[in-house]
Amino acid sequence: MIFTYKAVTKNGEERTGMIEALNQDVAISSLQRRDLIVVSVVSEESVPFFEKDIAVFSRVSMKDVVILSRQIATLFEAQVPALKAFRLLAMEMESPLLRKKLDEIADDIQGGMSISSAMKKHPTMFSDFYVNMVLAGGESGKLSETFAYLADYLDRAYELSSRIRNAMIYPAFVIGVFVIVMIGLFTFIIPKITDILVSSGGEIPFYTQIVISISSFLVHDGVFLLAGIGILGVGIWRFKRTNALIFSKMVFAVPVLGELYRKLYLARISDNMHTMLISGIPMVRAIEITSDVVGNESYKQMLVEAMEAVKAGDPLSKSLSRHKEIPTMMIQMMRVGEETGELGPILEKIAAFYKREVDTMVDILISLIEPAMIVLLGLGVGTVLAAVLLPIYNIAGNI
Secondary structure, three states: OEEEEEEEEEEOEEOOOEEOOHHHHHHHHHHHOOEEEEEEEEEEHHHHHOOOOOOOOOOOOOHHHHHHHHHHHHHHHHOEEEEEEEEHHHHOOOOOHHHHHHHHHHHHOOOOOOOHHHHHHOOOOOOHHHHHHHHHHHHHHOOOHOOOOOOOOHHHHHHHHHHHHHHHHHHHHHHHHHHHHHHHHHHHHHHHHHHHHHHHHHOOHHHHHHHHHHHHHHHHHHHHHHHHHHHHHHHHHHHHHHHHHHHHHHHHHHHOOOHHHHHHHHHHHHHHHHHHOOOOOOHHHHHHHHHHHHOOOHHHHHHHHHHHHOOOOHHHHHHHOOOOOOOOHHHHHHHHHHOOOOHHHHHHHHHHHHHHHHHHHHHHHHHHHHHHHHHHHHHHHHHHHHHHHHHHHHHHHOO
């Protein structure tokens, strides 16, 4: 069972958090062994719904984890003990959720857990990649360097994904406004104009009849179109979940965007591998973790197959060369890194190269998309308006 507790340290500091135990008595005993004076221990089942954390609305952002990692690295470099470091950070955090999680990690460390094991209990905040990096850093005695590596890596990953996401905001906004404007035209403006055209008794041009038909459909049967779009969206979502490999290949087949995402995943693979290898994580484990966090089923399958080949004794470059999705240049550079014993630094260079490629492609797309969308949307709205206004102009001219 999960219990929410409130306690006080011997120094008078308040502590709150969650603890897992068989029953309330075991939870109290466990807290007392941590030198805490228990104020209250309540089962999560008895906590009112509105007081519980709702995961959808409560989450720790990647940016928070980046800042946290840099703060931990700084404290460890200053030789601050792990328990005290997490207690200090918890007290300084403005986010209640982050403060709560850090308090729980500190409680677990005080109870005898390692830092990596304590972090592993919070998978929504610390990924498998993060936990394994901390585990390797603890085993090698280089925790401060490891947290610095993690902060740098997460910073790069956050910047890269944010750049892609931000590049899509403007087109999505323009398309959204266009759809709203067109719906307003077809459902409110055009029906009124249609009444004028019909009552005039004049001949209605073919292209105007098309616009009127679309308007009539949206007004009277628009709910069916909305339902169809909803069903299509659910169908695509289910297809993506049940046929992730096929869906990932379909994404790569999209012109321009497919190549952009290909380079994004190659940069992510290289950066993950580089960060783990320089932290002392074994090659097989590094490939396994990278396959879990790459975010694309095609590349995940390639990495899983490469991991099995590396286990059998093949170099990483040879095992990846069997897949045409991995560029020859990347394979050749990895082979040089393996021969010289500098695979980690080589992977860093590969990651930097593909990141620059992604940045360049995003800049080009933004510069092309903005004028193209303005022209296309202007033509769309202009065509609809012309289709209904020209007949009115003709009617006015005949009067």
